[in-house]
Amino acid sequence: MDEYDSGDDLFADVNTDALVHSNKRPGSTDAKCSGEEAxxxxxxxxxxxxxxxxxxxxxxxxxxxxxxxxxxxxxxxxxxxxxxxxxxxxxxxxxxxxxxxxxxxxxxxxxxxxxxxxxxxxxxxxxxxxxxxxxxxxxxxxxxxxxxxxxxxxxxxxxxxxxxxxxxxxxxxxxxxxxxxxxxxxxxxxxxxxxxxxxxxxxxxxxxxxxxxxxxxxxxxxxxxxxxxxxxxxxxxxxxxxxxxxxxxxxxxxxxxxxxxxxxxxxTSPYRPNLLLEAQATKTKQDKYPLLFKFLEENPGSTLVYVTLQKQAEALAQDLKEQGFDATHFHAGMKVAEKMAIQDRFMSSKVRIVVATIAFGMGIDKSDIRNIVHWDLSSTVEEYSQQIGRAGRDGLPSHCMLYMCHEDFYIRENFARGDLPSRQSLRGLLRDIFRRKVISAAEGNILKLSHYGLSDTYDIRAAPLTIILATLELRYGLMRAIAPEYSKYEFEDMGGYSTVARRDRSREAQAIFKHANKINKWYRVDVIAMLAETGLLRADVIRLLHKWNDTGIILLKTAGVEHRYRILRPLPRTDAQIERIVESLHADMEAREEDALARTQHVAHLITASKCYSLALAEHFGMGLPDGKRACGHCTYCLTKQPVVLPPNPPVAVDLAGIKNVLQSCRVRDDPRFLARVAFGIKSPRIIQLKLDKYPVFGSLADHEFKVRIHVVYH
Incomplete structure (x- = not known):
């Protein structure tokens, strides 16, 4: 996961008693200062x-x-x-x-x-x-x-x-x-x-x-x-x-x-009296352009324009430049150095407008952002609230404009529909996990899993895979995530390794010195083999390697992360046991998918309801406006006394020829959701493996309703 991105996407369960005799620190709540007992x-x-x-x-x-x-x-x-x-x-x-x-x-x-x-x-x-x-x-x-x-x-x-x-x-x-x-x-x-x-x-x-x-x-x-x-x-x-x-x-x-x-x-209430919450609905995406250009001309100052897709950020920034605006783009797919440079330019007001995905803005403490524009519908009310909160921190009036059309809902549906695996995929995943060989270790019976390999094999995105594994722990109490391990350790001698390792008479230092094999300038350590031969605790060996790294004795490199889970009780083995969990998990993930779609509808309702935007926003978080007020007096609804109306969206006839093209391009027929994703343009590990995202049929039926596509394409 890119560390700029708050929405894209473990910890130790180490037996400390086995590491040290006492882990109490001087001055901590359970430690006593000398001479104070009396x-x-x-x-x-x-x-x-x-x-x-x-x-x-x-x-x-x-x-x-x-x-x-x-x-x-x-x-x-x-x-x-x-x-x-x-x-x-x-x-x-x-x-x-x-x-x-x-x-x-x-x-x-x-x-x-x-x-x-x-x-x-x-x-x-x-x-x-x-x-x-x-x-x-x-x-x-x-x-x-x-x-x-x-x-x-x-x-x-x-x-x-x-x-x-x-x-x-x-x-x-x-x-x-x-x-x-x-x-x-x-x-x-x-x-x-x-x-x-x-x-x-x-x-x-x-x-x-x-x-x-x-x-x-x-x-x-x-x-x-x-x-x-x-x-x-x-x-x-x-x-x-x-x-x-x-x-x-x-x-x-x-x-x-x-x-x-x-x-x-x-x-503290999310209400900010200096923020002017505004919204406009359009029939098509294209209709938004003149509205945006006019808004930016009338409202000078530093501006963030939020879009959903990385390509949108690039294209809209280019459109703004062609219209004479000082604009650039920002998204999680850019190199870290590029992102940091753009952030610095925006912070110092050397560029006026940044067109960005949600990857930009978290933690940005720029007090004079005058405008926040949502080019697309936000995915949730929380996301919308968080982003408009970046405007006007100096207390001066600032505009927060949201544009909305029916195409925005298709984009949001794309994101929501991509995370639910098929029952076949979920069944295969659980059978694989539950029937794997368990390893006996100091922490107990351990299962080692490669998240990347499981995602690839069973066509499940990384984010829902981690949710599935967390659910097996939190709801079913079957396994608990503990500290991951790296399968590969390499280090470069920074000048003092040999001397330090020879003088250190600890068993860990002697084991590292014995098992570190030099290839060119790098020493490679087979930690697993070392532990099997010596009986040492992995945590002790790893701590010493990191101590040498931290003190400049070596330059340590790690790779090949393996996620580890301690088995808490016997894992399901029979088909019947596994099937019960499959049905329960799948139903839960279906509900999560519908919840994601409903969250987008909540944003639309905030804009289209006959109610003050500021009041609706505060009530979403269980609060109200100051002094019990029922209206802010300066949002679009308060100023017009009319709700924003989304123009009607005419129904789309089923494209039978397009469906035929999808079926001819996809040899895989065992999963209706897989075919629907190809038609709608939703990537998954399996689609990327088969390079179907490069085919003309990928996304060719994006204007159809997803559930209709599942039924029609498969049947």
């Missing part, structure tokens, strides 16, 4: 006094001295005090409402509180670990923090070897206060292990885009379900979850996952 009653009184009297003062002083701000906004101060009191917290603020301060200020406050409470942390004050899915957000925030003299870094794929070395050294020396990383970083065995033993401990784990943990969220990502375990395994002292788009149901899921009490949930 004065425990006095300590309680001191801590209580500090919490009640001084936490707010400490937070305000940091806000003023380090961030140059005079006062907190909305619910920021209450959320920060909740964290500083040691309570897990959920923050639901709209985009631009200052969620990041809710963990940045505590990250700097912990050291002051330790001093006031006379708590000694010999290993250092610890760090705040921020999990964010976006390189853009991490880059912006760390750059801004560094400019303020705050020690912060991000560990991501754009960092050079030397930069990663510096970050590791700063962590070991206790110099960093905030470390940003992506959820994908938590796949890394070495990173998970290093976070367990970071000097001073992980004082706070901040989880951005926390709505991704909920199956009822608009961008559910099963990987997020494992973050709660990660928090426990690294013994994070406190957790703060942050999101701009949590409905009441989603908020409940987040609270359950991270043990957040309702009293520690802080919400």
């Amino acid at each position: 004065n425990s009653s006095k300590r309680v009184k001191i801590e209580h006094a500090i919490n009640d009297a001084n936490l707010a003062a400490i937070a305000r002083k940091i806000l003023r001295d380090r961030f140059g701000l005079d006062a907190f906004r909305h619910e920021q101060e209450k959320a920060i005090q909740s964290i500083l009191r040691g309570q897990n917290t959920l923050v639901i603020f709209p985009t631009g409402a200052g969620k990041s301060l809710c963990y940045q200020i505590p990250a700097l406050a912990f050291e002051h509180i330790d001093e006031d409470n006379l708590i000694m942390r010999p290993e250092g004050p610890g760090i705040t670990l921020v999990v964010s899915p976006l390189i853009a957000l991490m880059k912006d925030q760390t750059d801004a923090l560094k400019r303020r003299g705050i020690p912060a870094e991000c560990s991501d794929s754009t960092k050079t070897y030397e930069q990663q070395q510096q970050i590791s050294g700063d962590i070991r020396a206790g110099r960093l206060r905030l470390l940003y990383c992506s959820p994908e970083k938590l796949n890394n065995e070495g990173f998970v292990e290093s976070m367990k033993y970071v000097p001073g401990g992980v004082r706070l784990l901040a989880i951005d885009e926390a709505h991704c943990i909920s199956e009822w969220g608009h961008s559910f990502r099963p990987d997020y379900l494992m973050v709660a375990r990660f928090a426990e395994e690294i013994k994070a002292e406190k957790v703060i979850c942050l999101t701009a788009t949590a409905t009441p149901r989603v908020a409940d899921d987040v609270c359950k996952a991270f043990k957040v009490d309702e009293s520690n949930v802080f919400r």
Whole structure:
């Protein structure tokens, strides 16, 4: 997954008792400072006094001295005090409402509180670990923090070897206060292990885009379900979850996952009085062009135009250039360097208009974005709310225009219909998984799976495959995802490997030195063979390799990730047992598909209903307008007192000749959905394998209803 993309798309289950005799850290909640046992009653009184009297003062002083701000906004101060009191917290603020301060200020406050409470942390004050899915957000925030003299870094794929070395050294020396990383970083065995033993401990784990943990969220990502375990395994002292788009149901899921009490949930209404919510409906896509050109001429200033497809971004940006507008495009398919360059140009107002997919904008802190344009219908109300929240953060009037036509629904249906596998595919997948050989390991009975191989073999996209595997764990209790492994380890001697390895008398060092075979300049280590011969724990060997890498002794490379699952109870074996799960899973995924389509309809209803847009948006998130108002007074509905009406869409006659062409081009006849996807233009692993996406028939019946195509094409 590209780390700029919030909507495209594990963690360790390591037996720590087997790794170290004690994993308590000095100064952590379950560790005692030397010489304090006799004065425990006095300590309680001191801590209580500090919490009640001084936490707010400490937070305000940091806000003023380090961030140059005079006062907190909305619910920021209450959320920060909740964290500083040691309570897990959920923050639901709209985009631009200052969620990041809710963990940045505590990250700097912990050291002051330790001093006031006379708590000694010999290993250092610890760090705040921020999990964010976006390189853009991490880059912006760390750059801004560094400019303020705050020690912060991000560990991501754009960092050079030397930069990663510096970050590791700063962590070991206790110099960093905030470390940003992506959820994908938590796949890394070495990173998970290093976070367990970071000097001073992980004082706070901040989880951005926390709505991704909920199956009822608009961008559910099963990987997020494992973050709660990660928090426990690294013994994070406190957790703060942050999101701009949590409905009441989603908020409940987040609270359950991270043990957040309702009293520690802080919400701010998504209503922004300076945002002018506007909408227009057209008969065809082509009719949108003159409307967009006129809008951009009448409304100057920095502008984001959101489209659905990467090709759309490129084509529309070119159209705007030809009309004399200063525009460029941005999407997840571009190289990281290109994306970062465009982001920098937009942030510095060197380009006025960026036509982008949802890959752009997350974490972009540009206060003077004057216009947000939705060229296509948003996939969900949450997505729409998140994107318009990027406008007008300086408080000045800003326009948020949405264009809508019937063609938009076809595009959204394409996305929704691509994730549901056929029963045949699902049945084959489960038979394969349940009847595989189980391996006995230190963690228990283990199943190793290649997600890529399963996706390819059974024609199931990566995202629904991860949902299926998560469901086998969460609903059926059959298997639990644990830390993935890399099958290949290679390293380059950076100058001191031989000396260090010979002097290190640990069994792990001696085993690595013995089994590392040099080929050209790279040493290759067969970890599996080494463990089988020596009986060592894999975690110990991997930790030592990463320690040598972090200290500059070697340059380590890993490849060939294997996902691992610990078997929790006997797996179904008979056809009847497997079939019951197939039917249940397939019904659940069908419901998920219909839910995705319904979410798009919710966006359309917000625009076409006889109701104030701002009120409808606030009510979607379980809130209302300030002072109980029933209208904002400045959206399209409030100004016109008329709902936007979508022009009628004439029915399309079934193209029998087109259906015949699809059947003649596809030899595969065992799956009606497969044929329908070819006709509608929906890619899948199998379609790509057979190169059917290159055939003229691919997408030739995109104007037909999908369910009609399934029936007609197959029968």
